[in-house]
Amino acid sequence: MLTAPPKRVAIIGAGLSGLTLALALHRHGIACTLYELRRPSVSSSGALMLSPNALRILDTLGLYGRLSAQGYNFETIAYKNQAEVTTDRYYLGDEKTYGYKALRVYRQTLLTELRVMAKQLQIPITYGVKFSHIISEDDSGVSFAFTDGTVASADILIGADGIHSTVRKYIAPGVVPKYSGQVAITCAIPISKLEIPKGIEYEMPVAIHGKNGAFVMAPQNVDGSEVLAGTQRAYPEQDRAGWDALLADKDRLLALFRTGIEDWPQIVKSALNNVPIDSLAIWPYYVVPKLERWFSSGKRVIILGDAAHAIPPTAGQGASQGFEDVFTLAALLPHLSEKMPLNKAITYWKHMRQERVDKVIKLTLQLNNTRLPQAERKKLEAGQTWVSGESGQLAWLYNAKVEEDVQAWIIALMLESGYANVG
Ligand SMILES: Cc1cc2nc3c(=O)[nH]c(=O)nc-3n(C[C@H](O)[C@H](O)[C@H](O)COP(=O)(O)OP(=O)(O)OC[C@H]3O[C@@H](n4cnc5c(N)ncnc54)[C@H](O)[C@@H]3O)c2cc1C
Numbered sequence: 001m002l003t004a005p006p007k008r009v010a011i012i013g014a015g016l017s018g019l020t021l022a023l024a025l026h027r028h029g030i031a032c033t034l035y036e037l038r039r040p041s042v043s044s045s046g047a048l049m050l051s052p053n054a055l056r057i058l059d060t061l062g063l064y065g066r067l068s069a070q071g072y073n074f075e076t077i078a079y080k081n082q083a084e085v086t087t088d089r090y091y092l093g094d095e096k097t098y099g100y101k102a103l104r105v106y107r108q109t110l111l112t113e114l115r116v117m118a119k120q121l122q123i124p125i126t127y128g129v130k131f132s133h134i135i136s137e138d139d140s141g142v143s144f145a146f147t148d149g150t151v152a153s154a155d156i157l158i159g160a161d162g163i164h165s166t167v168r169k170y171i172a173p174g175v176v177p178k179y180s181g182q183v184a185i186t187c188a189i190p191i192s193k194l195e196i197p198k199g200i201e202y203e204m205p206v207a208i209h210g211k212n213g214a215f216v217m218a219p220q221n222v223d224g225s226e227v228l229a230g231t232q233r234a235y236p237e238q239d240r241a242g243w244d245a246l247l248a249d250k251d252r253l254l255a256l257f258r259t260g261i262e263d264w265p266q267i268v269k270s271a272l273n274n275v276p277i278d279s280l281a282i283w284p285y286y287v288v289p290k291l292e293r294w295f296s297s298g299k300r301v302i303i304l305g306d307a308a309h310a311i312p313p314t315a316g317q318g319a320s321q322g323f324e325d326v327f328t329l330a331a332l333l334p335h336l337s338e339k340m341p342l343n344k345a346i347t348y349w350k351h352m353r354q355e356r357v358d359k360v361i362k363l364t365l366q367l368n369n370t371r372l373p374q375a376e377r378k379k380l381e382a383g384q385t386w387v388s389g390e391s392g393q394l395a396w397l398y399n400a401k402v403e404e405d406v407q408a409w410i411i412a413l414m415l416e417s418g419y420a421n422v423g
Helices: 016-027 052-060 064-068 107-120 167-171 240-248 250-258 266-273 318-335 342-370 374-378 402-416
Strands: 009-012 032-036 047-050 072-074 076-081 086-091 102-106 125-127 131-138 141-146 151-154 156-159 178-190 206-210 213-219 226-234 281-287 301-303
Touching (some): 009 016, 016 318, 047 318, 052 064, 052 318, 064 102, 064 107, 131 167, 156 167, 167 301, 206 266, 213 266, 318 342
Parallel strands (some): 076 206
Antiparallel strands (some): 047 102, 131 141, 141 151, 213 226
């Protein structure tokens, strides 16, 4: 049982969660090494939506200013009906109420900024290695292997290796991501190609809820000149090769994207008629089923981020929930002691994180239902779709002080055990 702060942490995966974890551990004086499959020269496509709970964490790490200057800052997404009347506004950020506007920024920009900071802090990252399996886990630590036959060891190993996590196989054998039945089809289009109707206010981003579901248009570069345009629809599950084939077959993908084009207002038609074919992408929504534990029975192997709880994207909280996992775990590890051994700390951590992830999943389902085709939406009961209420109704999500919650728990535990000096 680990009863002191770990001296050597291994992180599998230098994606968003892994890199943020490394920075957060460094902030608490804990050394770590990252092991990443992809070489840094491989670039990632697409943009991410980040809300105040994620931005507060990135701000604490000193990254917010640089990121907000490189992305599109806004507060709400307007919901319009088929007649293009604005019926609601969903707050993805709000400087006054939640401290930050929302930010849409390219994933590659975020990864680059995280990597630059990791380099400045001299955090070691080994690229081009694929974690294979855990060799052993005992009171002296964890030893593990890569697919090239090399081995390494650490006090604890943290899997931040994404939705198809290999580390998860050790913790929850047999659990595989489940297909939700929905795919998003998207493209990136210059805003100048959109025929915005005269006389109708068209604030961006916007989601038009029409007969066939919702069509979203969201600016994603600094001046808002490039817009992500996309919709989601039901599609039968494919195997890996099937999804790859669909992505590669741009004509088929375009035909799928344009299905029901006649039912949309002109602005959507203009998007669908001007799709830059190379930017066409498909994103099948897979989720990780709720796991009993995010750590091994020996407690020294832990998973977080998408590896632990990949969720559908509609609330734009995938990466953000990973950041919260990271920040809360990093706040616990420096305080490990006889009174707060690792098993106690991570049992509490999993519980508090699961509670938040569950709430986010509930919100996501409501938002998802709001995007269903009209006929399906009509069958739903009140409360199953999203309707905005009072100002600040998302404070539980955006204003959460997750690190402070952890500190309060530690203080309570120390006081309970008669410890005065918590630090
Ligand atoms: C198209 C798309 C759009 C999205 N939009 C949003 C959004 O707007 N807002 C939002 O919050 N979230 C969004 N998400 C979700 C978000 O991308 C994820 O929640 C987030 O990337 C999870 O981060 P992660 O670090 O946990 O996993 P990942 O980003 O998947 O990183 C995992 C890392 O582990 C590495 N790895 C995997 N296996 C191994 C191995 N065996 N050995 C070594 N390394 C390994 C991978 O190469 C990768 O670098 C989106 C996702 C997609 C696909």
